[in-house]
Amino acid sequence: MNPAQYIEQTNLKPTISDKEIEELIEQTLKYKFIGVCVPPFWVKKVKRDLLKTDTKVVTVIGFPLGYNRTETKVTEAEVALKDGADELDLVISTTGFKTNPFWAKVEIVRLAEIAHQAEKMLKVIIETAYLSQKEIKETALICQEAGADFVKTSTGFASAGFASNTTDFYAGAKLEEVQLIRNTVSEMVGIKASGGIKTYQQVQDFVKAGAERIGTSSGVEIMEEYFAMNK
Template sequence: MNPAQYIEQTHLKPTINDRDIEKLIEEALNYNFVGVCVPPFWVKKVKRDLLKTETKVVTVIGFPLGYNRTETKVREAEVALKDGADELDLVISMTALKTNPFWAKVEMVRLADLAHQAEKMLKVIIETAYLSEEEIKKTALLCEEAGADFVKTSTGFATANFSEKKDFYAGAKLEDVKLIRSTVSEMVGIKASGGIKTYQQVQDFVKAGAERIGTSSGVEIMQEYLKNIEKKETIL
């Protein structure tokens, strides 16, 4: 399994600069990642530089907390699509979800419609770290009903300060991916994101049901994968 077919090489740190972006573009060209995920500010440049490749340009909407007004997220998405984004990763409004799930669904519907009108895809980040198993199931179904193309586990920016869960972990969990996969239909994909740093983890998450892997360790994962191939060829 070539992990590049699943990896969205990601750089969303607030201090990202032009050198980081040039490096990310070079990495995408070298390893043919399925996608790169960048802040909205950099979408236009990255799309231009990767225009002749099959690598998708992914950006985030309402990142990282998600409690912006829906109208703000809609405008942010419109600009991102105009700049060339192929896929939008929307941070769900946790405050809306926890108060009245219908409000969160309305927001997802608006963003899904906007993306689909442009023939692009919408992934919804549900931030599993803040949800119980039952809430994960209900929220995943809500995403499917709203027209989301993917359910994404995490932003990677969640903190224990805002969670009541004793076993708090901000990244992707295998059990959460399995739970989402058993809940939504095959029409909805899953993106596991947060804390995935090794080739073995990529294999485990794909086996659990993930079709995309969001990681900032794509290069290291590819190097590990290529070394494994070299060892096998040497043995043969």
């Protein structure tokens, strides 16, 4: 299994520089990742530099907390698509969901319509660290019903210690949560596992659990590990 077929090489650091963006582009060209995930500020440049490749340019909406007004996220999405984004990773409004799940559904519907009108894809980050297993299932179904193309586990920025349902401070992707989502939504809805995935073995495990995409900032290390194992 070539992990590049699953990896969205990611750099969403708030301090990311132009030099780091250039490095990200070079890495993507070298390893042929399926996607590269960058802040909205850099979408136009990255799209231009990867225009002749098959790599998808992915950006985030409402990142990293998700509690922006829906109208703000709509504008973010429209600008990102205009700049050349192929896929949008929307951070769900967790505060909206926990208050009334209908609000989260309405938001996803609006963003899905915008993405699909442009013939692009929408992934929804549900931030599993803040949800119980019951809420993960409910949110995943809302994503499916609202027209999301993918359910994504995490932003990578959350601290699970703030969640009332756990004392575990690891807030990244977990195999059991990916399996739970896979068993909840139809095969028409993809899963993107992200947060803390750093090895080739983890990529294999998450793909086996049901993930079709892997969001990671360790794509280079994973690819080098893969090549070393297949000499």
